[in-house]
Amino acid sequence: MINRRSLLLASLATPALATRGFAADPIKIGMTQPLTGAVAASGNYVANGAKIATEVLNRAGGVLGRPLELILEDNKSNPREAVASVEKLVLRDRVPVLIGAWSSTFTLAIMPKLIEYKVPMIVETSSAARITTSGNPWIFRIAPTSEMEAIAFSGLLSKFTPAMKKVDFLSVNNDFGRGAAEKFTAALAARGIAIGKTETMTPEATDLAAQLTALKQSDSDTVFVTTGVEQMTLALRQAVEQRLGKRIVTTGGSFPDQLLANPLPPGNDSFHILFYAPWFPERAPHPAIARTYTEEWNKKGWEFAGLTEGFRGYDAMLTVVEAIKIAGKPDAEAIRAALWQVKIPGVNGDISFAKEGPAGQESGQNRPNVSILKLSEGKTSLL
Amino acid sequence: MDQALQHLVNGTVLGGTYALLGIGLTLIFGVMRVVNFTHGELYAFGAYMTYAFVSLLGVNFFAALALATLCGVGLGALIELVLLRSMRKADIDSVMLVMIGASLVLQNGEMWAWGGVAKLVPNPFNGSPLVLGPVSVLPLRLFVLAVSAALLLGFWLMLDRTRAGVAMRATFQDPETAALMGVRIGWVNTATFAIGSGLAAAAGALLGPVFMVSPTMGDLVGLKAFAIVILGGLGSLPGATIGGFALGFVEEYAGGYLSTEYRDAFGFLLIILVLALKPQGLVPAKERIG
The missing domain is CATH 3.40.50.2300 (Response regulator)
Structure with missing residues (x-):
């Protein structure tokens, strides 16, 4: 082939x-x-x-x-x-x-x-x-593309327990972040999942408390985060501080590696869409x-x-x-x-x-x- | 209502951070009439020193904060002695150009020394938030707020109650007369720049563990610090404090209730409004300490 x-x-x-x-x-x-x-x-x-x-x-x-x-x-x-x-x-x-x-x-x-x-x-x-x-x-x-990633991800929705019912988005305010929010919205809506808020952040922003507090008020069960590694790490850490209380899924293939050595407190699991998982090369x-x-x-x-x-x-x-x-x-x-x-x-x-x-x-x-x-x-x- | 209370807590924490950033910058301008473009880089320097002491040398976190601040004081004194002392009679534009150059050298030096990848500084505080009814905050953030408040109070007391403070205020009001009264203007300038730099480094040392440490972290911070100082009134210590909290609350509430997309724009809109209505800033010159 x-x-x-x-x-x-x-x-x-x-x-x-x-x-x-x-x-x-x-x-x-x-x-x-x-x-x-x-x-x-x-x-x-x-x-x-x-x-x-x-x-x-x-x-x-x-x-x-x-x-x-x-x-x-x-x-x-x-x-x-x-x-x-x-x-x-x-x-x-x-x-x-x-x-x-x-x-x-x-x-x-x-x-x-x-x-x-x-x-x-x-x-x-x-x-x-x-x-x-x-x-x-x-x-x-x-x-x-974000669309490919979203469609591929929507095929894996059954892996999440409890099932996703309503999702929000926290995206960096550029082509990457806005594009991902748009394509994931379309792919997940096509699977019958309700779409809630989309909050954005500038690429340089370090304090995301306002965005996370706003997302906390939503009745969604999952927040999709799209940004680079540094801001992704900040978002995950500050979500703990703001007691977001929702499942977090990151898109785009980046992984907040510094959270391996400095883990979040128990009960704050996160999910990351990756294109290569180096912990498991045999599964490539x-x-x-x-x-x-x-x-x-x-x-x-x-x-x-x-x-x-x-x-x-x-x-x-x-x-x-x-x-x-x-x-x-x-x-x-x-x-x-x-x-x-x-x-x-x-x-x-x-x-x-x-x-x-x-x-x-x-x-x-x-x-x-x-x-x-x-x-x-x-x-x-x-x- | 719950959301409003959480925004109040977030705004207070953010405002305390901003006030700490503003006071070092306004102190230097108030006493020396130097627009310190290295402020953001001294902030990054403090954060990197904390990272180096904690992660590379295994120094206790609290000792590392103090050491990083002292390193900032030392670097500030060095900048004043090497770059500014010989330019005391130079016009403000020439001094600004030198400071912009120094800022670029510092930032590139940080990139060269540490690489471009952001670092996370470990801290001894519990990673779970303290919860009080509907609001939550990390213990580390409360520690930063408390230390910021202590630094603000300490420097106000130093300026108001000590001989060094009197010398600084006298230099600010009339350098020639102060010199005739026996004030050693050169050393007042060195001490002022060193203390202002130490405050910037302290802010970086405190906030590095809250956020992440990277060579460009000083860019946005430098911009915000200038906004806070202009908002509060150039050279005003209470002005920088009030300006810091005002900016923190506006960004937090506007971001939370109006639009996160234009969060920074609301802060700058506030500055435009204040300057249009009160061109000297929130605290007029006669009320200034520095």
Whole structure:
């Protein structure tokens, strides 16, 4: 079903392959991530995933007989800086392909530049629907849209006891947060679940007491929280303070890892929609690849729970390298054409692109897998 | 009604936080006429020092708060001695530019030293809230409020009842005459900047464990601190306290009852209204302490 699967599995599951000597110039791959600012935790995790994929792939021989060089730029959790980072990567470093940019807001800001400079970009995290429906043929998204995530989640509703009857939303006030609230509203309403309030918060907000007090008054049983790791952690901690008394489900694939070492008091369990649960690599669609990724990450001594987001960078690099291999040259247009032929196994599952958007200007959209993790007193389990 | 009471508690806690942020900034402006753009970064510095003492060196949490504040005092004294002392005769614009530069250096230094990922500071308080009827609050937040109140009172007493306070107030009113009366203006400026910086670091040390610690945490805080000081009246200690609580309550009630989306906008709307009706801020110049 999946071409090249055996070959890639063999190479990616064997990290101990000897490092090859390279005579040729490296092939540059550009990446823009929020390495500082409001969502820096997630951006650093994704960047780390890409770094270890680069190391693993270089140990396995690079691509086209040349080593890979990951050039990382900080978009500072800011859409203007995201555009500047892409200009630097394309004009100064001459990268033929990009990976980025974590938040939908940053990705949407960058998209006109991709058309202007004719460079393809693998979108590893952003979930706003219009990224792939607005007619940008240089976009290839391996992350699920909020709609995909919501529909996949609604298929797992039976795993929750007691059953969900009415839900509220606490969302960061940007494309990511508002988009998730809209799509989850539609998916859950279609399953007969009542929809209550939607409260929003600015990305920089640290005191969420007003929002949580307002949500406490609702007669809902569940609150969906959509934001980055830092604000998600604050929301969960402050929900305890405000005695929210409702089930909390977080969306978007981020995990509040600092609550493992600093757990919430008993009786404050939370549920997290994830695209990779590193505590259980054997449950991943391709356990050998998931294990290699997890082991390489752990060798670095990085925060374990960062694996939940780091896989995005890892899978994005696998996708880019496969496209360069198919293209036969590190050329932007050739890579764009080759991305439509990519069919590889990744940490999250199989990666390939279906067409989305207006005819003739389609973007590529992958269909990723979703799982639900329960966090209870610092302990994790899969639903 | 239950919701209103909870908002009252939340607003009080938030207001206490804001007041603490405002007093250090207003003290420095009141005495030195320096617009301290490093205030937000000194706040972040205090939070990182607490993290370093507690999580990396295993120091007792309460001792770490005191040590972090002292580090803030030391850094403030250093900034005054190295950057500001030689600029005492310079115009306010030049000093502002230097302080903006210092703020950028501090923020980037924090990013370089600690990385961009936010840190959580462990604390010895129970993570479950204290519950009184319909309202709840974390013990850590009450501790922060109590320490903030103690710091506000302590600094008011220091300014009002001690020789150092008299020297600071004399310097504020007329530096030349104060110097003729034997006040060592240079050391008053160093002490004022160090104390103001220590207050910012204390605010960071106290609030770091409540929220999270990151290199950019000072950005929003710096903005809010300026808003509080302008609202209360530049150079006014009671003004900063009243301004802090006013902003806290407006944000809390407007966020809770009108719109969380425009929560920050309501705070700035309040400032526009106050400045339109009372351009000197809530506490006029004649009532100022600093």
